[in-house]
Amino acid sequence: MEITGELFAAHRARLAALDPLLPGAAPPAAGERLDAATADGRRVTGVLQRQRHGRDDAPMLWSAADTWQLFPYFGDTGTEGADALLRAWRARLDHERPGADSACVVNWPSRDAEAIRAFLDHGMVPLAALAVRAGAPAAPARADGVRIRRATAADFDSVLALTAATFDYTGLVAAPRRPNAAALLAPALREDLAREPPTVWLAERDGAPVACAQCAWLDAAPGSEAAELLPPGHWGFVNTVVTAPGHRGTGVGRALMSRVHAVFHDEGAAGTYLYYNPTNPLSSVFWHRQGYRPLWTSWEVRPASALR
């Protein structure tokens, strides 16, 4: 069954009013239909998708193995409509036996305060956020004795060792730590290093790698998947940034990002974006200070059976 034109129009209007940086609403998702209504009879709808990942799939780095994702359409019904939909979802899961490595996920505009109330009341936590940074780069920052350069294919091993180490930390607040993190990261890193010029930067102190930023270009062209999340344009994607433990707090990350932001800006990016974990006490502070702010928040509860 199709989502009614009226409800979808209200959904589109809701998103447009929430945040000036949100692109137009994506077309309705395909999947299992979930219907509910508010106390006064206003109808709301959701589409439920289930994604399962095997141990060798890259999404395992940030996702549960068995993910139930809801695409909500509750128009102007606010907290009450979102709550009705989440109740229907809860009831739907009563027929399932999700395992330990499972999650319920809703990806929703970060600034929707009315929806946040419903997500929190159902036990969901803001585990990940897509954050954007538009505007000019900050004044150049330097760190003592640190040299920043583009990485090349020859740096593959040292960059992989650094990026894999981030998952020791995020493994505690985001997805579970996967023992094969390095193997899952390798293919994308190889691609980013093969690009001409490579979109990976390395910070070295006394010749030793102490931090890196693995990035990529992403075109939010009309009709593309990226255009459902970001305003149209060419975006710099800041995939993974890490500073080696002994060098944290010395301004290396700031110096590295000042270079990355300047390069993307000079090469015509509409802005840069990244994913961070709002529950991470270090990265949330760092990225907000770097000029990023959340646009989309991934509300999750793990395991899926813990949805209230």
Add this chain to the structure above:
Amino acid sequence: MAAPRRIWHTRFAALDPLLRPVPLPAGGVPLRSGPDFGVLTRTVVAPASWRALWGPSVTYRLSPVPGEDAAAGVGALLDAWDARRAGDPEHDSARVVTWPSRDLAVAEVLLSRGFAPEVALAVRPAAPVPGHRVPGIAVRAAREADVEEIVALRLTELEYAALVGPSVRRPGAAALLAAETRRGLRFGARILLADRDGVAAGLVAFGGTSRVAPGDGTLPEGRWGHLGTLAVSPAARGRGIGRVLAATAHRELGLSGVRGTFLYYHPANPLSTVFWHRQGYRPLWTTWARRRGGG
């Protein structure tokens, strides 16, 4: 108190240079699980009181003092706590645990047991405040004649906070805010208003400074200033008014030679987290909660 000192020495000191041993609450019920120890306390807030606006009526708190393996210890204590209180907690209540924000191993344990970060105590070391002005905005001290405008701003803030955090918009909220504002203005709490064409477009409330003695816990010893509510009316947001208000408050508090300032924010608030981190704050203690419905 030997136990809090021990956990501080073995764990907190390495996690965060600003952590100090926090005394255990007096008069609680002890909870034991193998090598792990904790204290349970229950706080009830009068329904028509000022404090009832900031959280649930009943708070059950676990103050854990885990053994060597802190994450496993907190997990065992949470399970023992669950076993002791069968069934759902009552309406308008929460179970809370306050723990160092940077202890991710314990954060994982709390997340996996249905707790969510609900309040962060954040600190900003005293530092020079960059000058910042917004054309057409004048910052001035509030007077009793401003109470009506102050209450309107605070109600808007409360309504938003109740959507994204533990605050509750209870019946009588406006009267409670008015009484508290009047009391505050009489007894030395400071409120600054951002005036725009004669209308209050924003406010920041901050207390005097207080001395934290060694052993008080929570904050390092020394003089600290406190920021309370900062609010900007929705129509006036995005112009830098909040930044001017925070800077002015920091400058005034800095004059009294403070070690730093602290405040509370809600980690699920998509606006205030970004704002406070950019004003120099970072979380020190996080209060994790498992909640039941609001008022």
